[in-house]
Amino acid sequence: DARVTQTPRHKVTEMGQEVTMRCQPILGHNTVFWYRQTMMQGLELLAYFRNRAPLDDSGMPKDRFSAEMPDATLATLKIQPSEPRDSAVYFCASGEQPGPLHFGNGTRLTVT
Amino acid sequence: AQSVTQLGSHVSVSEGALVLLRCNYSSSVPPYLFWYVQYPNQGLQLLLKYTSAATLVKGINGFEAEFKKSETSFHLTKPSAHMSDAAEYFCAVTASGGYQKVTFGIGTKLQVIP
Numbered sequence: 001d002a003r004v005t006q007t008p009r010h011k012v013t014e015m016g017q018e019v020t021m022r023c024q025p026i027l028g029h030n031t032v033f034w035y036r037q038t039m040m041q042g043l044e045l046l047a048y049f050r051n052r053a054p055l056d057d058s059g060m061p062k063d064r065f066s067a068e069m070p071d072a073t074l075a076t077l078k079i080q081p082s083e084p085r086d087s088a089v090y091f092c093a094s095g096e097q098p099g100p101l102h103f104g105n106g107t108r109l110t111v112t
Numbered sequence: 113a114q115s116v117t118q119l120g121s122h123v124s125v126s127e128g129a130l131v132l133l134r135c136n137y138s139s140s141v142p143p144y145l146f147w148y149v150q151y152p153n154q155g156l157q158l159l160l161k162y163t164s165a166a167t168l169v170k171g172i173n174g175f176e177a178e179f180k181k182s183e184t185s186f187h188l189t190k191p192s193a194h195m196s197d198a199a200e201y202f203c204a205v206t207a208s209g210g211y212q213k214v215t216f217g218i219g220t221k222l223q224v225i226p
Contacts, residue, residue, distance in 0.1 A: 043219070
């Protein structure tokens, strides 16, 4: 069974540090999404890509977040500098639009 | 623009009772609709999807949902709840045709009481 793989599963860092989260989408999927999940806000769309090109990153705080797809097998989400309010679970999902999304198991980020 | 409203952030049912989780959507174009389930410490998994074919959609684990255009609803049901159904359920919408963002509801946590 093909799966979306996210690393790391857990990350604890201090405020001000850079955080990089990685995602390996399912081979052949043409869209990749980054979501952030918190108790208060639920699932928030941060950015999404079609065929590796960014389509919409309006959900991201531009001054500190960046998302890229350097190749078809890797998507990255970076936070620099990180802040305590960035603590959340970050999910990557891939799919063949407009079909369903396949989610990874997430990266649980804690910023102290 | 599209949006999803899930009524009831927490729902409790007795084991064996009917499960009904409500979802209403808003979309300016014909929608595709999905229900996902999330178990603790995991990502979301697809339960079922509506993509403009049959309005009654059957999914995994005995769940089904009916697309009602007149009511802009896509409620999720299961005739008899099982303890293993305890999880969080998310309704999602995307626009048919092309590459569109997928918008999720806030989620409904289902508790099954033995």
